[in-house]
Amino acid sequence: MTLHVELVSPEQVLYSGDASMVVARTAGGGDIAFLTGHVPFLGVLVPGVVRVIEEEGGELRVAVFGGFVEVNHDRVSILSDAAELADTIDVDAVRRLREEAESILRSGPDDEAEAALRMADVRLAAAGAPPAAGHH
Numbered sequence: 001m002t003l004h005v006e007l008v009s010p011e012q013v014l015y016s017g018d019a020s021m022v023v024a025r026t027a028g029g030g031d032i033a034f035l036t037g038h039v040p041f042l043g044v045l046v047p048g049v050v051r052v053i054e055e056e057g058g059e060l061r062v063a064v065f066g067g068f069v070e071v072n073h074d075r076v077s078i079l080s081d082a083a084e085l086a087d088t089i090d091v092d093a094v095r096r097l098r099e100e101a102e103s104i105l106r107s108g109p110d111d112e113a114e115a116a117l118r119m120a121d122v123r124l125a126a127a128g129a130p131p132a133a134g135h136h
Contacts, residue, residue, distance in 0.1 A: 001036040005052055007062060007078045014083055015060060021053040022076045024069045034071050041071040047118060049086075049126045050078060061086035063126035065119060089127040094120050098131060 005022055007015040022034045025048035032043070045067045052060040067080035098120035104113035124131050 001074065002055060003034065003036055003074050003076050005076045005078070007050070007052070007080065007083065009080045009083045014062065014080075014085055015052065017052075018055060019052045019060075019076075020055050021051075022078075023051040023053070024048070024064070024078065025050075026069065034069075034076050036074050038071050038074075040073075041069070043069050045069055045078070045080065047122045049122065050083075061126045061128070063089065063119075063123045065122065084123060084126065086126040086128065089123050091124065091127050091129045094123045094127075095129075095131075098124070 002018040002020060003022060005015060005017060005019045006013065020035070023031055024034070025031050025046050026043035027046050029043060034041070045064055047065045050062045050064050052062070054060065063084045063086070064078070064080045065082040067078065067083070070077045070079070098117060101113040101116040101120065104110050105117065121131055
């Protein structure tokens with residue numbers, strides 16, 4: 001038995017396929033792993049990395065910035081406000097955006113820069129890259 005997974009953002013269907021497990025972070029629930037036979041579930045996604053474990057053992061990582069996850073009859077639907085597949089993330093560009101946000105925050109509180117920093121961290125986590133380029 002497999003899970004049928006659909007990952008949809010407002011712009012497009014990012015992924016549609018079968019998986020053995022899906023791990024998503026939900027508000028108030030932390031990370032939840034969904035396997036076949038999971039009871040019906042509807043949850044609010046918080047910014048984080050959704051992991052789709054494919055049957056062959058491969059792993060699809062997706063940066064998700066909110067939305068919903070619904071599980072019913074071995075179907076996992078992830079409806080995201082905004083999402084990005086790990087292999088499409090430009091790590092260097094994200095690091096530059098993160099540095100810009102950090103420099104704005106050094107001048108004082110800024111909600112937009114704070115949100116940009118959080119989004120950059122989620123995108124880097126999805127891509128499997130550390131937040132800094134490693135020049136410590």
